[in-house]
Amino acid sequence: MPRKILIIEDQATMRRNVALMLQLEGHTALTAANGIEGIETARRERPDLILCDVMMPEMDGHAVLRALHEDETLRGTPFVFLTAKGDKSDVSEGLGLGADAYLTKPVSREDLLSTVNEHLKS
Amino acid sequence: MSSTKARPSPLTFLRLIAALLVAASAHGQEPAPLTTVAQVLDGGVSQTGQTARAVRVKGVVVSVSGMFNFFYLHEGGRCVAVRYPRRLAPPALGDRVEVEGSTMVNMLGGLRQMRVSADEFIITGSGDLPVPEPATLEKLLSDSAMDQWLSCQARIAGWRLDGTDLRLRLVLDGGVFDGFVSLPGAGAPPNKLHGARLRLTGVVTFAPVLGRLIFVPGISQFEVLETGVDDPFEAETIPASQVSSEANAGVRAARVRGIVLGRTSDGAIHIRDDGTALRAALRQPWSGEERTGARVQERVPAAGDEVEITGFSHDARFGETTPPGCDLVECVLRLTGRKEPPQPVTAALAEIAAGERTSDWVETRGRLVTLHQVPLENGEWRSTLMIEADGARMPVAFRAGGRPAFDTIKPDDDVLVRGLVERATALSPRQMRLLDDADARSLGVSAVVRARQLWLWGGGTLAVIALFSGWIAALRKSNRVKTRVAALLEKRVAERTAELEKAQAEITRALAQERELGDLKSRFVTMVSHEFRTPLGIIMSAIELMRHYNDRLPPDQRLELQNDIFTSTRHMAGLMEQVLVLGRVEAGKLGCKTAPCDLDILAGKIVDENLSATNRKCPVIWRSEGGLDGARADESLLRHIFSNLITNAVKYSPEGGEVLLTARREGGDAVFQVVDHGIGIPENERGRLFEAFHRCSNVGETPGTGLGLVIVKRCVELHGGSVHVESATGKGTAFTVRLPLFAGQDDGK
Numbered sequence: 001m002p003r004k005i006l007i008i009e010d011q012a013t014m015r016r017n018v019a020l021m022l023q024l025e026g027h028t029a030l031t032a033a034n035g036i037e038g039i040e041t042a043r044r045e046r047p048d049l050i051l052c053d054v055m056m057p058e059m060d061g062h063a064v065l066r067a068l069h070e071d072e073t074l075r076g077t078p079f080v081f082l083t084a085k086g087d088k089s090d091v092s093e094g095l096g097l098g099a100d101a102y103l104t105k106p107v108s109r110e111d112l113l114s115t116v117n118e119h120l121k122s
Numbered sequence: 123m124s125s126t127k128a129r130p131s132p133l134t135f136l137r138l139i140a141a142l143l144v145a146a147s148a149h150g151q152e153p154a155p156l157t158t159v160a161q162v163l164d165g166g167v168s169q170t171g172q173t174a175r176a177v178r179v180k181g182v183v184v185s186v187s188g189m190f191n192f193f194y195l196h197e198g199g200r201c202v203a204v205r206y207p208r209r210l211a212p213p214a215l216g217d218r219v220e221v222e223g224s225t226m227v228n229m230l231g232g233l234r235q236m237r238v239s240a241d242e243f244i245i246t247g248s249g250d251l252p253v254p255e256p257a258t259l260e261k262l263l264s265d266s267a268m269d270q271w272l273s274c275q276a277r278i279a280g281w282r283l284d285g286t287d288l289r290l291r292l293v294l295d296g297g298v299f300d301g302f303v304s305l306p307g308a309g310a311p312p313n314k315l316h317g318a319r320l321r322l323t324g325v326v327t328f329a330p331v332l333g334r335l336i337f338v339p340g341i342s343q344f345e346v347l348e349t350g351v352d353d354p355f356e357a358e359t360i361p362a363s364q365v366s367s368e369a370n371a372g373v374r375a376a377r378v379r380g381i382v383l384g385r386t387s388d389g390a391i392h393i394r395d396d397g398t399a400l401r402a403a404l405r406q407p408w409s410g411e412e413r414t415g416a417r418v419q420e421r422v423p424a425a426g427d428e429v430e431i432t433g434f435s436h437d438a439r440f441g442e443t444t445p446p447g448c449d450l451v452e453c454v455l456r457l458t459g460r461k462e463p464p465q466p467v468t469a470a471l472a473e474i475a476a477g478e479r480t481s482d483w484v485e486t487r488g489r490l491v492t493l494h495q496v497p498l499e500n501g502e503w504r505s506t507l508m509i510e511a512d513g514a515r516m517p518v519a520f521r522a523g524g525r526p527a528f529d530t531i532k533p534d535d536d537v538l539v540r541g542l543v544e545r546a547t548a549l550s551p552r553q554m555r556l557l558d559d560a561d562a563r564s565l566g567v568s569a570v571v572r573a574r575q576l577w578l579w580g581g582g583t584l585a586v587i588a589l590f591s592g593w594i595a596a597l598r599k600s601n602r603v604k605t606r607v608a609a610l611l612e613k614r615v616a617e618r619t620a621e622l623e624k625a626q627a628e629i630t631r632a633l634a635q636e637r638e639l640g641d642l643k644s645r646f647v648t649m650v651s652h653e654f655r656t657p658l659g660i661i662m663s664a665i666e667l668m669r670h671y672n673d674r675l676p677p678d679q680r681l682e683l684q685n686d687i688f689t690s691t692r693h694m695a696g697l698m699e700q701v702l703v704l705g706r707v708e709a710g711k712l713g714c715k716t717a718p719c720d721l722d723i724l725a726g727k728i729v730d731e732n733l734s735a736t737n738r739k740c741p742v743i744w745r746s747e748g749g750l751d752g753a754r755a756d757e758s759l760l761r762h763i764f765s766n767l768i769t770n771a772v773k774y775s776p777e778g779g780e781v782l783l784t785a786r787r788e789g790g791d792a793v794f795q796v797v798d799h800g801i802g803i804p805e806n807e808r809g810r811l812f813e814a815f816h817r818c819s820n821v822g823e824t825p826g827t828g829l830g831l832v833i834v835k836r837c838v839e840l841h842g843g844s845v846h847v848e849s850a851t852g853k854g855t856a857f858t859v860r861l862p863l864f865a866g867q868d869d870g871k
Binding site: 013014020024085087111114118 | 664666683
């Protein structure tokens with residue numbers, strides 16, 4: 001069953017490639033180029049899962065996650081960080097904020113899809 | 123602990139038939155070979171074996187979550203989580219099932235957990251749940267406990283009900299562990315949970331946010347051995363003096379009253395009750411959540427507050443508490459009143475060092491033997507004073523931010539300290555902890571030292587007088603000699619003082635430099651790894667798309683992916699080049715070897731290379747203003763300098779914006795200029811322009827490392843020259859580089 005996945009990523013090529021991969025897996029991919037746009041899209045489209053970068057201009061991924069947690073209707077949406085910040089401290093900070101999973105770039109198709117599928121509630 | 127059901131039912135047969143049909147339709151493939159749970163789990167340990175593989179695995183269902191459609195399958199002492207399709211009805215506890223599906227990797231931070239995604243499962247029977255292995259806290263915390271079916275005995279220090287999920291904070295073996303009980307159908311948890319002793323059976327697992335815990339499948343695996351109380355403050359109060367004596371008999375629930383003496387920076391609280399003091403560790407709340415089952419303290423208690431504390435006595439045989447040295451752990455606290463601020467107990471150092479005033483707030487005197495003040499990574503300073511009196515010694519610790527706390531106390535001073543006494547732990551000796559930097563003050567030079575000094579000085583003075591009398595007698599004849607000796611002595615003293623001061627300044631500077639270098643290195647590594655991961659992410663995603671979906675991609679998209687790989691690879695190569703150059707500069711491997719150099723030809727080459735590297739985004743014009751013949755230069759340094767400056771000029775200019783490189787001779791110097799009409803450099807950031815990794819606030823999304831200008835500056839310096847910048851935001855920038863390329867020659871022309 002196709003699911004709606006929102007990709008929040010400022011790097012255009014990465015955003016397009018991840019979206020393309022998820023589309024080819026039968027999902028509907030929505031994209032946003034920064035945090036503010038990401039939150040607007042999430043509120044409007046109610047995605048089934050959100051993949052979000054951390055370092056972005058305007059509003060970073062941590063702020064996006066906090067804002068989503070304040071929104072009653074989006075609090076339960078599975079949230080996965082996909083980022084180049086790969087230090088142990090970055091990972092524990094991301095998970096500590098309440099993310100469901102933390103993927104570091106470069107991520108393999110297998111890891112990306114298994115994480116996405118695991119956290120897409122049936 | 124048993125669950126017996128009359129199965130198989132007709133539904134099971136239908137499911138069996140469905141499974142057979144699916145198996146038969148799967149391109150005639152053979153069913154996967156039977157695997158053990160251990161094989162599935164251990165398959166996840168390998169970093170390379172990531173590919174999902176088809177598996178068939180048998181076992182007993184030991185927990186079921188209908189809400190998240192997964193169950194735990196137990197076989198051979200270990201458990202694996204099996205996710206099943208929503209179209210299937212969940213199995214029951216104790217069912218013997220055979221699962222067909224594929225392995226999947228669940229990524230949780232750095233942890234890779236193996237799971238099974240079931241296509242089908244069939245129930246082949248049902249019976250009792252398997253017998254769990256009993257576990258201690260040490261076992262629960264060990265790596266081998268992961269995914270194991272275990273049981274443990276523990277007391278409840280706190281609990282919280284989320285819908286049908288009961289979260290538990292458990293105390294066992296003198297330590298803390300979390301539990302998670304699924305209560306569907308059972309509704310509410312049993313009464314009188316606080317302090318209750320339980321036997322729990324479940325699977326040790328790792329959950330996001332919650333961390334490591336024992337997942338208890340149902341209320342039947344949750345056996346109350348001894349009831350507790352509903353309100354933690356209902357328990358009978360005991361005097362503080364009894365807590366330690368009880369601690370010898372294992373972990374017990376304890377409730378005490380007392381006056382707050384203070385809190386230490388590691389979060390423990392000290393109270394005093396009728397002359398006996400205690401150190402207690404307050405319970406850490408679950409991440410971001412309020413708890414129930416206990417009243418929540420609305421403000422941080424301060425010295426002088428009357429409080430009630432209820433927690434668990436710690437049994438030192440089972441290891442250390444967090445924070446260390448506590449008498450009570452997992453405490454909750456409530457304010458009951460307010461008294462005058464407590465007074466420290468005056469005690470002799472020997473008495474404190476012998477452990478008689480442990481956990482109390484004391485005041486004592488002693489001679490300062492040593493004082494160490496060390497900066498910590500978080501910007502705080504840790505000060506350790508070693509105090510001595512009557513042959514007993516004791517460390518006194520203090521931590522605070524900003525600056526070293528004790529600049530007026532010196533070794534050999536008599537000091538008065540007041541602080542909380544902590545017990546000796548495996549990691550630290552018995553010590554006193556100061557709460558404020560005013561809690562240690564100097565009373566002047568210690569009486570012992572003064573007596574010793576007096577004796578030395580007295581004896582010394584007598585000896586000097588005797589010696590001098592001899593000298594004077596001998597040298598009386600020559601006044602000139604005496605003056606010379608005095609002058610010589612004075613000179614020597616001045617020299618030695620200057621040497622010492624110089625050495626001290628040197629050491630201070632070296633330390634500061636080392637610290638700065640360490641900071642720079644770690645920033646460097648973080649930045650570099652981030653800068654590499656971004657293009658690697660693009661390359662990996664593009665390759666994965668081509669590997670797995672090539673036949674479904676239109677040709678233009680394939681070409682685009684190839685171009686992305688090319689661009690990202692080139693970006694990485696450039697980045698690596700810059701990091702290497704900087705590394706060579708820093709390691710002193712890049713020297714300045716001058717040779718005759720035709721600047722006109724070199725500049726033309728650098729410009730051409732740049733035009734082709736930037737796809738002729740901007741016209742770059744090279745103009746010699748004459749007199750450049752006969753220059754001696756290090757060509758590779760010049761390349762680093764001008765290719766970086768021109769690359770920047772083009773990068774931060776609009777498409778088509780002209781970039782100009784000029785050079786002229788001024789005396790023994792060559793003066794180069796790189797002028798652009800780009801975004802400019804904000805005035806307040808020009809001071810930081812040549813700092814490693816500093817990038818100006820107006821660069822937007824233009825890629826860069828923040829290393830180019832650092833390389834330029836280092837290379838200019840290596841060549842004995844100087845660089846400066848003029849800029850107007852929004853209008854453009856001009857870099858002027860002055861290099862002594864005609865040193866020792868007559869002015870040209």
